[in-house]
Amino acid sequence: MSNVYDKAQELKKAIAESEDFKTLKTLHEQIGQDDIAKKMLDNFRQLQLDLQRKQMQGEQISEEEVQKAQQQFELVQQHELISKLMEAEQRLSVTIGDVNKIITEPLEEIYGNPDQQ
Template sequence: MAQLQEKAQELKEALATSEEFKSLQSLHQQIEEDDIAKKMLDNFRQLQLELQQKQMQGVQISEEEAQKAQQQFELVQQHDLISQLMEAEQKLSVIIGDINKIITEPLEEIYGNPDQEQN
């Protein structure tokens, strides 16, 4: 167990020193210092959270809410810093997904891959 935790710490340090993480961190700081960008992003994320909570509760999202979310997304995408941040978040998300896939391979040997169709 200690060896696994040690390897996890090494992976954490590698992630924290990666260019992808440093880019995300820098963009996040720039947005924190830009009142307009911060407010736009906060509003967008709040709307996302509200819609996700409704979905988790089984509440149908109205057409109006869906359109509002789409408009908010298009608005934040037009802001250069926010657009760069979202792109950096996506890149890091892919890396973390790839890491997760690698470290769960031994479990797939036992349980199979839930992403693959069963025959």
């Protein structure tokens, strides 16, 4: 079983050494040094968390809240650093999703693929 953990450590290292991760880390550091960008991003992320929390608690999200979130998203997308960060996050998220799909393939042999049911 330790071989599985060794491979997981290798995968962790490969992700940390990937260009997508390095780009994400650099952009994150740059935003951390830009007070305006950091505040904009923090506000946007807090709004996202608040809306997710409401959804998870079964509360209805108002049209006003949806519009506010859309406006915040459009605002942060206009900031070059934040836009690049979000693109980098998306690329890394796709990679991690692909890796997750690969490593769960053995379970599909037993339980089937839920996407195909």
